[in-house]
Amino acid sequence: xxxxxxxxxxxxxxxxxxxxxxxxxxxxxxxxxxxxxxxxxxxxxxxxxxxxxxxxxxxxxxxxxxxxxxxxxxxxxxxxxxxxxxxxxxxxxxxxxxxxxxxxxxxxxxxxxxxxxxxxxxxxxxxxxxxxxxxxxxxxxx
Numbered sequence: 393x394x395x396x397x398x399x400x401x402x403x404x405x406x407x408x409x410x411x412x413x414x415x416x417x418x419x420x421x422x423x424x425x426x427x428x429x430x431x432x433x434x435x436x437x438x439x440x441x442x443x444x445x446x447x448x449x450x451x452x453x454x455x456x457x458x459x460x461x462x463x464x465x466x467x468x469x470x471x472x473x474x475x476x477x478x479x480x481x482x483x484x485x486x487x488x489x490x491x492x493x494x495x496x497x498x499x500x501x502x503x504x505x506x507x508x509x510x511x512x513x514x515x516x517x518x519x520x521x522x523x524x525x526x527x528x529x530x531x532x533x534x
Contacts, residue, residue, distance in 0.1 A: 394436065394502040401440075401470055406497040410484065413491040413504055420489045423507075431510035432483050434496055437503045438475035448472075453529050460525055477502075480510050 396411040413434065415423065426432060448471045452459040464472060481493040491507070 393504060394496065394498045394500060396496070396498065396500040396502075399500045401499060407495050409496065410492065410494050411496045411498070413493060413496075413507070415489045415491065415504070415507075417489045423486060423489075423491075426483070426507070426509060427486050429509045430483055431480055432491075432493070433478060433480050433508040433510055433515065434493065434498070434504065435506040435508070436477045436479075436498045437505055438470055438472070438477050438498070439501075439503055440499070441470050441472065441475040443471050443473050443475070445473075453525070456529070458525075459529060460523075476505070480515065 393414045394411050395414060396409065398406075398409055398411075448464055448469065450461055450463050451467075451469070452461055453467045453469065470477075477498060479495065479497050481495045484492040484494055486492075
């Protein structure tokens with residue numbers, strides 16, 4: 393579960409948010425070695441998200457009028473047909489079953505599904521192509 397100072401969904405400034413991830417104590421030995429990574433991938437369940445096909449299947453990202461209308465699978469909106477979130481975050485420290493991370497865009501109380509080490513060889517594309525609106529959209533996200 394996530395312990396975060398953010399209690400409602402927001403669309404900007406996640407990069408400075410420091411959160412704690414509370415892992416089930418019975419899984420702590422599974423963290424062995426993850427402290428050697430400075431970034432991890434967090435997979436979480438957006439349990440307070442909702443999805444309305446009429447309003448969410450095609451929409452403007454963040455509801456912004458300066459964004460084009462695009463389908464849900466062309467954006468990273470929180471209201472999805474399957475509310476699974478995935479974010480690469482900075483791993484600050486681990487104490488017991490608590491991981492302190494920076495940049496996790498999950499609100500307080502969000503259930504965690506999985507943690508994975510960040511492998512640049514797998515998790516990074518060097519020169520991806522994205523539409524220009526994505527650059528404008530992400531300007532204040534992280």
